[in-house]
Amino acid sequence: MATYEIEVLSPLFVGSGQKYPxxxxxxxxxxxxxxxxxxxxxxxxxxxxxxxxxxxxxxxxxxxxxxxxxxxxxxxxxxxxxxxxxxxxxxxxxEVLAPVAEGQGFYLPGSSLKGSLRTLIYKINLPEIKETFNQKIKERLQNPRIKKEKLSEAAEMALTGTPNYSLFRALKVGDSLPLGEESLGLYQVKVLSLTTSGYRWKVLPGEQSTADLEQATSSFFIGFKPGVKLQGSFKVEEKYLNDDNFPLVNKAFFNNWQERAKEVQRQFLQNELKFYEEIGLEELKKFYQKLIQDSNDGIILQLGWGTGFNSKTLKEALPEEELKEVINWAKIKYRENFPFPKTRKIVVEKGKPLYPTGWIKLRILD
Incomplete structure (x- = not known):
């Protein structure tokens, strides 16, 4: 059994479902x-x-x-x-969003890390999954009773198997060891939204926005601080992947997965850097430049609350027209001739937008 080590690069929040009123x-x-x-x-x-x-x-x-x-x-x-x-x-x-905790302290659930890695495994095998993924999504869209969170279920089962025989049974990720309150801080988040002339800040509820950062709506959460390190158990069960007695599909998805993940994530970081360069947010531009520099000795990954559509979905697997169909079906607002998604949750410190939520560096230690 190996160990994962996570270095928190921007405030990381996984919620307990509770709030501090x-x-x-x-x-x-x-x-x-x-x-x-x-x-x-x-x-x-x-x-x-x-x-x-x-x-x-x-x-x-x-x-x-x-x-x-x-x-x-x-x-x-x-x-x-x-x-x-x-x-x-x-x-x-x-109200302040409360993090996951147990008697001994605060921790990162293994399920949260595993969920992000599942999405990443699909992304590094994008050429192999596109055709099946698109076909199954089209079929599901014909059923008006399908819930949004179930849209990709049939595609995932076709690609990685049913729950009892899922390829991801080979991936075993434990909860992190708990840490004390000194490892967490209170953070403030605001929602940035693209406009035709740059960006503004959301005033919620509704579709109002403002150029004045101070006037924008704020959310608050307790999350792990940048620089904090978390550790937990990690294993890719080789017997499931190498033994023909285990009838798992697409076992090759895990071939050299760490190096391929680094490359896919570097491209993701380049796209986010371009997003902030084009709207002229210098602090966020510097943040992503630093992530790219640090991306050689670990997998740069985004997880937890506030990470958004790009990190949590496989939108790259869908052609543009089909993606628009899915977005409209899910009743998500879409603007023609505009990047999607056009919003980002940004942590604000000392009156400045400094970084997005949930960026980590993941290393697998033998």
Whole structure:
């Protein structure tokens, strides 16, 4: 059994499905920390008065940090952040997306990494899969009852087998070892959208946008910091690929997969670099130039929340007209003579757009 090592290159978030609401957190500008309160200890404190709390929590804009500043004495977690991000969150009183955790700390689920690698394996074998993939997608589009998330199911089964005999049974990826709260931070994200003259920032809900980054809608999450390293178990089960007793299809998909993945991802990075060069976002341009420089000694991969359509789909396998048909079928907005997708989620630090979410460098260690 080998080990994978992930170096986080931009804030990485895989959600637990939970959120930290304003009635459970405080902002400490002095420490530059986002503090999640231990509400059980708050509620059992002699200073807590239930009727007072029930009266205040009913009022619009209730914020624990304003009404009960002493709750900071009972921290559950403390996550570092920039002063600017903390101030913006304090003004907005937004919910904060919570990461996956267990009793010993915060971790990256093996299923998240394996899902990204599944997509990557398909991409490095694009010439071999295109015909089958297109045919199965066309067939599924004829069924109006098919759900969006099931559109590629028949294509995947034709290419890599049914769940019980899937080629990806050969790929075994464990959860990462848990890390403490010091490895994570609070981050702010805004949505960049292309325009005919460059780009603007989304004001949600709706289709409004603004040139003023400060006025754009923000999302907040707790994610692994750039520079953090995660490790977990990893194995490509050779007996499944080399033994004829295991009836798996397209075993050659895994041939020399790491080197081929590096090449495919370098092309992906070049395309993203071009995207930001054309709209003149210097910080993002520098970020992708650095990723390309670092792409020789590991697989540069994007995973988790906010990574978007390009990282999570096989749109390259579809001709342009068929891709448009799929997009319209899925009721996703598409603009003629415009790159698709035209939006990106961008992490904003100290008032500047610095990087997209979820970029990592993956190494397989023997």
């Amino acid at each position: 304003p009635l459970e957190y405080l902002i400490s500008l002095e420490e530059e920390k986002f503090v999640v309160a231990d509400m059980e200890r708050v509620f059992t404190s002699p200073r807590f008065v239930l009727n007072d709390f029930l009266d205040k929590v009913k009022r619009p804009g209730f914020f624990l940090g304003e009404s009960y500043p002493w709750a900071r004495e009972f921290p559950r977690f403390k996550f570092s952040s920039s002063r600017k991000t903390l101030m913006d969150l304090k003004i907005r009183k937004a």
